[in-house]
Amino acid sequence: MKETINWAVLAYDKWHLYIAKTKKGLCYVGSPGQSYEDLEKWIQKRFPQSILLESEEALHPYLTELYEYFEGIRRTFSLPVDVRGTAFQVAIWEALNQIPYGKTTSYSEIARMIQRPTAVRAVGTAIGANPVLITVPCHRVIGKNGAITGYRGGLEMKEFLLQLETQNGD
Template sequence: MNPVYQSVLTTPIGTVRILANDTAITRIDFVDDDGPSTLAENAVTLQAETQLREYFAGQRQTFELPLVPAGTAFQQRCWQALVQIPYGETRYYAEQAQLIQRPSAVRAVGAANGANPISIVVPCHRVIGKSGQLTGYAGGLDRKAWLLALERDAVTAGQ
């Protein structure tokens, strides 16, 4: 088993935990701040921490991190489609299903998005309901709305 490393980052919308093996990020999620960790940081978690700080400061729109999310082949396809959504834009679940050439798998795409282990960097927050309303986000709808507003405001300011 590969060693596990961890960085913890305080953000405007809560504490983010970054987990990695020796070479890649395995998980990024929101956690309750439950005190110090016994896990050490490594170069990969520190790189992710730096890039996430830049993202939250409105200075980064794309991430350049090695990722190895654990999931089924279908989930992997869904997550690859997520990273194709441009910063500041949103897609519908049906559009994501079309992108992976499974147009009838809208609910399965939604479930795969919900199982995304690498929040923010694999931007499942950019997928919304067809009516335009915010739907499902493992980090909570308030965080999803905040992330979308951050990106929208950065794009608007850059125009």
């Protein structure tokens, strides 16, 4: 039996982000400018025995938490995620969840956190493969020199998220 993956569009300000969930949790938060076809290709690659079904109702709790985050009301996400990757990627994504709201860290610090201090480039690649933007806070990783570096959601969105957290942080 094929797995059903529900999807919906999160529309906030100028951004329209496709989001998707499996029965286990949120599996995808897309980037601004991505199309339905991009979502479809991503799902087919990672969940080949699945069908996509649009259901804003199924994603309502996730949409609510994301809207609350964008409004500065929510600092952490409580709903489950279903992120699938290599053991290295999963370790990186778990490390990202340790970065407090409103704080930033460097790629080299993440590498140290997972006890792989020389794997800074691999850390950057794993961060770039994070399938659930915002909820797994890869936007909180910046260059060692403090520069705002690449982000799958684009630098404009990364700057927005960092500024949002700075304004609503402690």
